Amino acid sequence: MKNLLRLKKYLLRYKRKMLYGIVCIILTNIFAVFAPRFIGNAIDVLESPFVMSDVLSNVGLYILFAALGSIFLFLVRQNIIVASRIIEFDLKNDYYAHLQTLSRNFYNKTSTGELIARGTNDLNAVRDFLGPGIMYSINTFFRLFFAVIAMLTISPNLTLLALLPAPFFSYAVYRIGKSIQKRTKSIQESYADITALLQENISGIRVIRNYTRESHETEKFEKINQTYFRKNISLAKLQALFFAILTALLALSLIPVIWVGGINVVNGTMTIGDIAQFVIYVSMLSWPIISIGWVTNIIQKASSAQTRLNEIFDAKPDITDSLAMEDLPENVRGRIEFRDVSFHYPGNEEQDVLSNISFTIEPGSKVAIVGATGSGKTSLVNLIPRLYDPQSGTVLFDGRDIRTIPLANLRQHIGFVPQTNFVFSDTIANNIDYGVTTNSDHLDHIIEASRIANLYDDIMDFPDGFETMLGEKGINLSGGQKQRTCIARALAWKPELLILDDALSAVDTSTEAGIFEALLEKLPHTTLLLISHRISTVKNCDRIIVLQNGGIAETGSHEELLAKENIYAELYTQQLLEDEIQSIN
Known part of the structure; x- marks a missing residue:
């Protein structure tokens, strides 16, 4: 229950609506509890020669009080339920905004389905507490309070008899409520498992079909769904038992009330109207008492x-800004320097991915990084925009330690195209324009970026051109077109540093060469850091850095590295042989 105290700030934010709702709950119950008085009076009037106007006046007052109670009940919902919806809106915004702040390491450990389940199913459960949960809890308290006072004014002895089952109610709520909480938590975890599997299967549906694993995945889903089903049935049985016990205890409490009340009427100490009122009050308590179980379940x-x-x-982001940070000056040049940098991934402290890396990339130069798979190329470039921080050493951007530059300010000068391409379900124009925040001509820089990325002609082949809507994850684009769209997105905001992490692997060599030539021509002052497995492209760079086992094995120009007849020369010879075999085939 303590964890629900985290919601206090949201309730205080809308305390006026909540207070209005509580006042309306009090008024609703006052009118509801007073109404039976007029029924009792009307019945007592009928016991002796009566005037019809007396009966009608009591019935009219009953209708009036019932109507006023209904009006205030409407206002209760307009305040408390509406406030809960507004708080739900705030909670979802805060949840989404917080997800935006978390580092890559968090997403490496947490599945998308799990995050979706918590942002939907769990948030809805919290909203039920903030709305119906709070409303019926307060309503139950005041209904019991006013009804018991009214019952005491009629007969303290009968009130005592009617409240005898109360300790049993409390015990049932306590014992069964604990079991409900455990089973509810287990159900929510199973729901997250279903969401995660569903999201994964939908995203990978083409792989599933290619390997004819439809039946396997269906069986897997059925097993998880069956577990979810069994847990829900178990909870439903427990809740049914809960409500059955409460209803039975309530019904049993009426027996001594009617029995003793009847004796009092015979003895003349009570009237039939008093008994009628009392029975109405006991029945009036039925929903508040039964709702204890329902509210307990919600809570x-x-x-x-x-x-x-x-x-x-x-969850806290691994990469954060500090108070001592300062923005880069306006004349950013794009100079990169690594000073004795070592890095390992969180949870894998025993193995350094990068070890004692030191090099400098001058502004406007074109530098390539090559090496075998697992040599640390991607890890190295991930350190520059601070997707991760090194455990030792320093990375500098324009002579400044990047840890002293605000993240947003640092990243707005870096165009980064990672290995995994992602495009949004939006128009091609909006995908390319995604990172641009300036007020420059919308179409001009999009066209220029698409031309440099060798994508313009492909876009013009679509019926709607730049306004072509892309399917989920760009399903209506080829692999090469998706890569070039991501490159155009990085180029559109004219970054001082452009990082291409194997971002040309899905295009042919001639297209790759055309993109590289366009980069040299159109962005001569942009610093380029290129990761590629193709020697045909990297050979045109000013400098090539060869990584091996997390360290720099050799560095130099294409001609200098060939003259060394070492790792790079072996890679070059191997690729020449592969190209020759391919041409023969």
Whole structure:
């Protein structure tokens, strides 16, 4: 229950609406509890020669009080339920905004389906607590309070008899409520498993079909779904038992009330109207008492859900800004320097991916990084925009330690095209224009970027040109077109440093050469850091850095490295042989 205290700031934010709702709950219950008085009076009037106007006036007052109670009940919902929806809106925005701040390492450990489940199912459970949960909890308290006072004014002895089952209610709520919380948490975890598997299968549907694994994945989903089903059935049985016990205890409490009340009527100490009122009050308590079980279920669900949400909200980004940071000056040049940098991934402290790396890339130069798979090429470039921080050593951007530059300011000067291409389900124009925040001519820089990326002609072949809508993950683009779209996106905001991490692997050599030539021509002052496995492209760079086992094995121009007849020369010879074999085939 303590975890629900995290919601206090949201409730205080809308305290006026919540207070109005509580006032309306009090008024609703006052009118609801007073209404039976008029029914009792009307019945007592009928016991002796009566005037019809007396009966009608009591019935009219009953209708009036019932109507006023209904009006205030409407206002209760307009305040508390509406406030819960507004808080849900704020919670979802805060949840999404917090996800944007978390580092890559968090997403390496947390599945997309899990995050979706917590942002939908768990947030809905919390909203149920903030709305119906709070509303019915407060309503139950005041309904019991006013109804018991009204019952005491009629007969303290009968009130005592009617409240005898109360300790049993409390015990049932306590014992069964604990079981409900455990089962609810287990259900929410199973729901997250279903969401994760569903998201993964939909994303990888083409792989599943290519390997004819439809039946296997269906069986896997059925097993997880069956577990989810069994847990829900188990919870439903427990809840049914809960409500059955509460209803039975309530019904049993009426027996002594009617029995003793009837004796009092015979003895003349009570009237039939008094008994009628009393029975109405006891029945009036039925929903508040039964709702204890329902509200308990809501609270237990919300408690489990908030625990899971708190795990996300409590997650802190590995890469953060410090108070001593200062923006880069306006004349950014794009100079990169590594000073004795060593790095290992979190959780794998025993193995350095990079070890004692030192080099400098001058502004405007074109530098390539090559090496065998696993040599640390991608890890190295990931350190520049601070996707990770090195454990030792320093990375400098224009002579400044990048850890002293605000993340947003640092990254707005870097165009980064990673190995994994991603395009949004939006128009091609909006995909290319995604990172641009200036007020420059919208279409001009998009066209220029697409031309440099050798994508313009492909776009013009689409019926809607730049306004062509892309399917999920760019399904209506080829692999090469997706790569070039991502390159155009990085070029559109004219970065001082452009990093291409094997971003030309899906295009042919002639297209790759055309893109590289366009980069040299159109962006002569942009520093280029290129990772590629093709010697045909990297040979045109000013300098080539060869990585091996996380360290720099050799560095130099294409001609200098060939003259050394070492690793780079072997890679070059091997690729020449592969190209020759391919041409023969």
